[in-house]
Amino acid sequence: MVRVKPFRGLRPPPEMAAALSAPPYDVINSDEARELMKTAGETSFLRVNKPEVDLPPEINQYDVQVYERGNQNLKKFLENGWLVPDKTPCFYVYAQKMGEHLQTGIVAGVPVEDYALGVIKRHEKTQVKKENDRTRLTHVQNANAGPVFLTYRTSETVDEIVGRMTRENPEVQFRAEDGTEHSVWAVRDPVDVFAIQRAFESVKTTYIADGHHRSASAFRVGEMKIKEAVARGDVVTGEEPFNFFLAVLFPSNQLLCMExxxxxxxxxxxxxxxxxxxxxxxxxxxxxxxxxxxxxxxxxxxxxxxxxxxxxxxxxxxxxxxxxxxxxxxxxxxxxxxxxxxxxxxxxxxxxxxxxxxxxxxxxxxxxxxxxxxxxxxxxxxxxxxxPVSVDQVMRVADADQLMPPKATWFEPKLRSGLVVRSLDSLEETR
Structure with a gap:
């Protein structure tokens, strides 16, 4: 059974979403990110998910200064109102349209425990250096800056709910520099929130399409946070925000896997x-x-x-x-x-x-x-x-508890970072 949890997302005001959102941290290198910053402006989320852009190029991208700057920048985004917490826990519907291709997913918190237990299945081997990088940034920022891209075998129940949500006008809609259109709806009504949770209970498992390092780092941060809580004498219930991480869940029949x-x-x-x-x-x-x-x-x-x-x-x-x-x-x-x-x-x-x-x-x-x-x-x-490798082939490998060869899949379009950020502190209410 797949469990999803609403949360109080940190989001840019709608008029700032296009300028603030940025590519995922791992699809551009540091030099490319610095080049983008020449025209992106001070509100670019690259300053949060690739904070080395604010430091001299000679500083190693894994230097402690990079993570400290990332934390400072996230705080600045919150203080300046460039990211604003929603008043109540929500799910979010996130649609991407690239040419004729459309995919629509649910943004949610998913349990760290599901990653450990294999309810969230993986098909790639992570690299220690990259895993350490996202672990350090997530822990220092106390937030999930970028979502994990998950997929699941298509559910008619979930499709019906998402279809109903997207008949309304989106709260955020813009076309990114690569031509992809991004739209976001917030799901606030408790009835709808409950319906989404119930719908996913019939889904047996999810699969990481993109974001293996973010998933592994979320698990590691969760373990670190548990140890810190126990050391403080806190009772850990498993419902703490750090026991979940940010993901977007898309039905498998909507994904575009390129060669x-x-x-x-x-x-x-x-x-x-x-x-x-x-x-x-x-x-x-x-x-x-x-x-x-x-x-x-x-x-x-x-x-x-x-x-x-x-x-x-x-x-x-x-x-x-x-x-x-x-x-x-x-x-x-x-x-x-x-x-x-x-x-x-x-x-x-x-x-x-x-x-x-x-x-x-x-x-x-x-x-x-x-x-x-x-x-x-x-x-x-x-x-x-x-x-191209098919999504069914990816799921078949994951179901067999095996790993794909390196560089086997290329999913498009890429998720934008900064449209919904998830805090690991008490902003989130238990549901």
Whole structure:
């Protein structure tokens, strides 16, 4: 059973929402964030979720000064009225429209305990450095600055409630710089709040689509807060705000999971001809006619750009275990049958000869990298355009308590940070 909890969100006044909200902390690096700050202004939420933007570039992004500045900035946002707490605990409906794609979710507090017990399922391995970073910032700020992106198998009951809510005019609506439209409704009526809680009781589990580090850090902060409370002599009931974390829950049939593509620095000493011969051992290889669509059209099929020429490669039957939820994924098939044995890519998380490119950039970006390198990027020999992993495949891996290969999924659109922030102190009332 999935449990969701309303809370008193910290939100920008509607007229400030567009200027204040910012991309998630992990989709841009520190240099890109500083560049955005040149035009973003002092109310940009980047100052809260990437506070290194307020410090000299030579200061390490994990320095204690960064977390202290993040806490100061959050306090300033509250003091200046750039973030205002709602008067009563609410759920929030959050809709995103990117082109023709629309997804609508519920913003809620979800139990830290559910993460520990596996009610909230994960499919990715976290990196200690990134996990430590979000743990320190969350603990210092005493708030969830960014939501975790969760999904669940579609519930008609939840869909009906959300559909009814979104027939009203949103409290916040704006178009971000990337063209995505964001809309937010607050659900205040106790009857509606109770209906949402009851509806999710019929949902057995949720899955982390994006936000594994935020989830892990929320669990760690919860443990830290429990120890601090016990040391003070407080009675811990499990209903404290720190025993929950901020999430947006979307139905699985609404999600857009794009491909995560790969480029490799060299051919491991092979000539182009020898490399193509090695590829043909485990893949059917065909030349893509000039002017044809290069993106793969089905599962087990990949598009390969070699020195600017495109090929379609398709995994041969018998070269992978079809029933294995991980080894049957296209990204794992490519690694097991080509990247590792032919191109000598070792640890796919650490090998500097491989680079991952989000599907939002398209096949043109892959061709550019292979054919028109720029000095700061260096040259790349071959690129692979993947067929997107499906949400069902993600859930299948998580249900089997296994982990996806690195850089397997790219969910779009990305959640904006700053539209709803969740405090870990007594702002939240027990329900």
């Amino acid at each position: 995560y593509n790969r480029v490799v620095r060299d051919l491991a000493g092979f000539s182009d001809e020898d490399f193509l011969e090695r590829v043909s051992v485990n893949f059917e290889v065909s030349t893509t006619p000039e002017g044809s669509k290069v993106e793969p059209g089905r599962v087990r099929e990949m598009a390969m750009c070699l020195r600017g020429s495109w090929y379609t490669i398709r995994a041969k039957d018998g070269t992978f275990p079809a029933e294995d939820p991980v080894k049957s994924l296209d990204v794992q098939i490519l690694y097991d049958n080509l990247l590792n044995p032919v191109l000598n890519i070792g640890n796919p998380r650490a090998d500097e000869r491989i680079k991952y490119v989000g599907g939002i950039r398209g096949s043109n970006e892959l061709q550019r990298l292979v054919t028109n390198p720029v000095p700061e990027e260096g040259s790349w020999a071959v690129a692979f355009c993947m067929f």
